[in-house]
Amino acid sequence: MNRTLAFTKRCIKEMLRDPLSYIFCLGLPLVMLVIMTLVDRSIPPESGMTVFHIENLTPAVAVFGQMFVMLFTGLTVSTDRGGAFLLRLYATPMTSWDFTFGYILPMLIIAVIQSVITFAAGFIISAVIGSLLNIGGVLFCIVSLIPSALMMIGIGLIAGTLFNEKAAPGFCSLFISLGSFLGGIWFDAQNTGGIMLTMCKCTPFYYCTLSARSAAALDLTADGYFIPLLIVSVCAAAFISLGAMAFSRKMKA
């Protein structure tokens, strides 16, 4: 446990000293929150488009932000693997589980902090525009976002383990584009229907956004919250396990 915590501490320090982590993990979600709020204010109310209303937008942007935690996980793991630093640590009593949890824990902490900041910004914006977010829903949503954070970290761990530091960010960017589109972050996937909705439902990102929005609205129905959250949790467990196994195999190789 001490070894895991020592490695966790190291990863947190490395991240906090990298300006990219602030730009991608904090800056971009906040910018998107502001821009999309301005877009929402420009859409006539009679259009009936509610996807950019602050109560729907904030949880979706929180999921979008987590995709950059995935990118950062991929970048951190692949960069470490690219240098000889991990080689040195492989020759210490550290196990593959120490490494895996040592990468997951700091990323999870960053993801939770990111969610708190995104919701704090969303709360301020909601106060300014006169459509106050539900504090209970916000707190419940931050907790409900943990499985999706773990899922994103798992995908990042796989990318960072299988690809080098040049390919891993590209692989994660593909997931960010795919996830933000098919996850229904920037459009109302549920009301789109047809092949588009079917495609969205085939990705776990759709369920991340759906469960986050339901949690923020305290809409705790089976279809809106519990089943999507279960799907996200199963995917998180699968991706984390795959990532851990891949890392362990690479370490032995």
Added chain:
Amino acid sequence: MFAVEVNELVKKYKSKTAVDGISLQISEGELFSLLGVNGAGKTTTVKALCCLTEPTSGSAAVFGKDCTKDKAEVKRLIGISPQETSVSEKLTVRENLELIASISGFDKAKRSQSVEAMLTRLNLTDVADSLARTLSGGYKRKLSIAMALISEPKVLFLDEPTLGLDVLARRELWRAIEALKGSITIILTTHYMEEAEQLSDRIAVMVEGRLRAMGTLSELEAQTGRQGLENVFVSIAEGGAV
């Protein structure tokens, strides 16, 4: 008991044989140099002894602990300074040392004491709070060695520790390595003949995965009939009878 014992070690990567049946014994406190041209099998041998690669056949042991079966115990006995830069770039010198001390299971008091001792021992005090990425090549190598030493290993592996350093930085590192002699078993791989000549108790020359010669410098000179390690090495590497 030998500090390091290798018996008929073979390591194959698909069709390529990187290490081809080498055997050697290294005594406690000895500074042993492994020489060879690129691809001779030096780094693979070091990796097998550090439990970083599984031998195809044969065995390697550190203080009687098998590098394949007793990995966790072997890893507690060794320290390695790899060939490439192997420090955490965005941590300070002190933080890098603290990280390895924590991984080695030191408590807070011992960690702090060991870090300060290592900073002093390798003349790193002036740069203790500088980020590793801002250090010169010489300081990075010294930090790498300090990180290998802080866990108090019984065997230290130095894989080309002075590669790419200017002559002054190299000489300073030699002094640091010389200061360790006797207190710890050191296995050094290097391309610099002068380095091996100055630092080593015994020298082994590897050619195409095989151990072609092993002994003190004077023994190797007697075997090859050449004077100076560079001439001895060239003679052995070019296929001279030993």
